[in-house]
Every structure is written in C-alpha cells, then in structure tokens.
Amino acid sequence: xxxxxxxxxxxxxxxxxxxxxxxxxxxxxxxxxxxxxxxxxxxxxxxxxxxxxxxxxxxxxxxxxxxxxxxxxxxxxxxxxxxxxxxxxxxxxxxxxxxxxxx
Amino acid sequence: xxxxxxxxxxxxxxxxxxxxxxxxxxxxxxxxxxxxxxxxxxxxxxxxxxxxxxxxxxxxxxxxxxxxxxxxxxxxxxxxxxxxxxxxxxxxxxxxxxxxxxxxxxxxxxxxxxxxxxxxxxxxxxxxxxxxxxxxxxxxxxxxxxxxxxxxxxxxxxxxxxxxxxxxxxxxxxxxxxxxxxxxxxxxxxxxxxxxxxxxxxxxxxxxxxxxxxxxxxxxxxxx
Numbered sequence: 001x002x003x004x005x006x007x008x009x010x011x012x013x014x015x016x017x018x019x020x021x022x023x024x025x026x027x028x029x030x031x032x033x034x035x036x037x038x039x040x041x042x043x044x045x046x047x048x049x050x051x052x053x054x055x056x057x058x059x060x061x062x063x064x065x066x067x068x069x070x071x072x073x074x075x076x077x078x079x080x081x082x083x084x085x086x087x088x089x090x091x092x093x094x095x096x097x098x099x100x101x102x103x
Numbered sequence: 104x105x106x107x108x109x110x111x112x113x114x115x116x117x118x119x120x121x122x123x124x125x126x127x128x129x130x131x132x133x134x135x136x137x138x139x140x141x142x143x144x145x146x147x148x149x150x151x152x153x154x155x156x157x158x159x160x161x162x163x164x165x166x167x168x169x170x171x172x173x174x175x176x177x178x179x180x181x182x183x184x185x186x187x188x189x190x191x192x193x194x195x196x197x198x199x200x201x202x203x204x205x206x207x208x209x210x211x212x213x214x215x216x217x218x219x220x221x222x223x224x225x226x227x228x229x230x231x232x233x234x235x236x237x238x239x240x241x242x243x244x245x246x247x248x249x250x251x252x253x254x255x256x257x258x259x260x261x262x263x264x265x266x267x268x269x270x271x272x273x274x275x276x277x278x279x280x281x282x283x284x285x286x287x288x289x290x291x292x293x294x295x296x297x298x299x300x301x302x303x304x305x306x307x308x309x310x311x312x313x314x315x316x317x318x319x320x321x322x323x324x325x326x327x
Contacts, residue, residue, distance in 0.1 A: 005197045015187040022179050022313075026172065029318035037322055041314035048310045056190045056303045058296075063128070069135040073142040080146050081153060088157055 004061040014055045021048050115291040127293045134297035138304050145308050148260050152315065155256065159249025164320035166253035169234060171225060175317035178221050179309065185214035186306040193299040196292035201282050204295060208279040211302065215268050215275075222265055229254070260312055267305050274298055 025044040033040065054060040059070055120126040156163050192207030226235075233241030235258065236251045278298045281287065287295055 005194060008191075008194070011187060011190050011194070015183065018183045018186075019180060022176065022183065025314055026176050026318065029172075029314070029321040032322040038319065041318060042311075045311050045314055049307050052186065052303050052307055052310070056186055056306075057300055062131070065128075065132055066135055069132070069139050073139040076139075077142060077146045077149075080143075080150055084150055085153060085157070088154055 004058070006055070006058075006061075010055055014051050017051060018048055115286075115288070123290055127291070127296075130293045130297055131300075134300050138300065141304060145260075145263070148256070148263065149311070149315075152256055152260070155249065155252050156319075159247070159252060161247040162249030162253045164323060165245075165247050166250055166257065167316065167318070167320040168323075169229075169232065170257070170317045171228065172317050172321065174221050174225055175313055178218050179313045181214050181218045181221070182306050182309050185211045185218070186303055188214065189299050189302045193292070193295050196282065196287050196295040197289060199289045201285055201287065204282040204287065205279040208275050208282070208295075208298075212272055212275050212279075215272055219265060219268060222261065226258075257316055260316070264305065264308050264312060267308070271302055271305055274301065 021044050025041055028040055028044075029037065031037075053070060059066055116123055116126055120129065188207050188210040192204050192211065195201075195203040195207060229235050230239050233239050233243070234254050236255045240251065242250055275298065278294055281294065
C-alpha cells in the first residue's frame, strides 16, 4: 500500500491472461495426459493466483511485512498438506478399512 | 489544545495513529492477517478434499462428471471479471474519482450476483438429480462408494465460497456508500484497498475450486 497507481493496461493484461489461462485449463482437462492432468491444472491455477496476488492485490508494490504474510500462508498450507499426506500414503491397510492405494 | 489535535485538523487520521501512512499500513496488515487466517480456513477444506480424493478416486471421477463444466467455466470468467472491476474501482479511489469508484463497486456487485445466480441454478440441478447429501440424496445405481463424501465436500466448499461472496456484497454496499459520501481521498482510500484485497481472495479460492471440482475427471470421457 504505497499509493502506487498502476497504468490501466496492467489491469487489462492481467485480466486477459486470466481469461486465456481459464480457457487453456478447461481445454487441457479434456486431453488424456494420464497422471499429469491434475499437476498441470494446479500449475495453471497457481500461475493465475500469482498474477492476481502480484497485480490485483498490489503485493508486488507492497512492503516486506505483506510479503512475509503472503509467503507464510503458502508455506503453512504446504506444511498442512505435506504432513497430512505423508501420514495417509504411508499407512498400511487396516482390517475392515481398505483404502485403495491410488498411486 | 492546538489545532492539530482537533478532529477537523486531523481529518481522516484516527486519534491512535501518528501519521496516515502508519494508519494505512496498520489497516493493510490487519486485512492480510485476516486473509492468512482465511487461507488456513479454506486450507482445512482443501486438506479434506485431498485426503478423500486419495481414498475415493472413483467417487471423485464420478462426482466431477456430474458437475456442469459450461456453467463452471462461465462463472470462473464472471468472477475474474468482477476482480477486474474491483481492481479498477480501487484505482479510481487512488486518483480521487469517487463516483467512478462507487460505479465500479456496483458493477462488481452485479457480477457477484450473476455468479451467485448461476450457483443457485446449479444447486437446483443437483437437488433435482438427488445429489445433495442429507437433503436430497438419491444418486441412483452406479454411484461409487464415497460419492456422498464428494458431494458433501462440493457443497461445503462452494457453499463457504458463496457465503464469502455474500459477505463481500454487504461490505461493498458499505464502501460504495462511503465513497459517494466523499469519505475517501487519494491520501486515504485504505477502506477501498482492503475491500479489494478481500474480493480478490474470494476470486483466488475459486481459481483452485474450479479445476479441482469441475475439471478433474474430464479426460476420462465424462460427457456433461
């Protein structure tokens, strides 16, 4: 929040890029890429998020404290997902509960 | 008491801040702290999604094939559009165009209503198809084990997202009125700025929800 006024074309370019990426991700979803469909969809979504955070939310022009907040939230989210799945994927089937090993 | 301490002289600066810059930074970091909390809140829902997707891959495939990709894609575009109008509204506030700020916020609200309207239609279809766990659950034969979990998560995640949009509509009304009353200026538009942050966050959640719910099983030939 530095009062930095961005030129209009920045907003229109980001908007255009977001629409194109939405079309691309929908198109790719119909192609059979095996195990790669979900990682590619997540990569595109991640790129869209970075565009929104940097330009629409002005983080690119914000102070270090804001950067810390943004990076910390992503990092803590990865800790949550990472440790949770580290538990699930390393469990052995238990009697009466059979989780299919999907990968 | 000197003039600098009277309300009029201090203008938009609240009494417990030294400078406008300090006040703006405090508001900004306050909203970001809230958004980090929101990331963890939705993170919990996404964590549920990941675990059950690992446990019931067939049910996710089946469930995703019962969602409407056309409406989902349309809504994604609408929400991205609303993020653009919100960003433009904040920009107008930065350069002191009060009427235009309110206009862009109104446009954002209109797009939000379109999104919620489409969601309403989609929920109606799910009701008709018997795909609402606990309310109207009759998916017919062939629904794999875990489909109820998938739709439970679908409604929890999209419902929480929609609730955030409704809260956003209330906040936008508030800020649009304040803008028309001239409460913001190029030196003090932090209220509009943090409203924008909130709205873009709602957009971010949908950017992940759309591929994870609507698109996950398309390549396997779900024709809807």
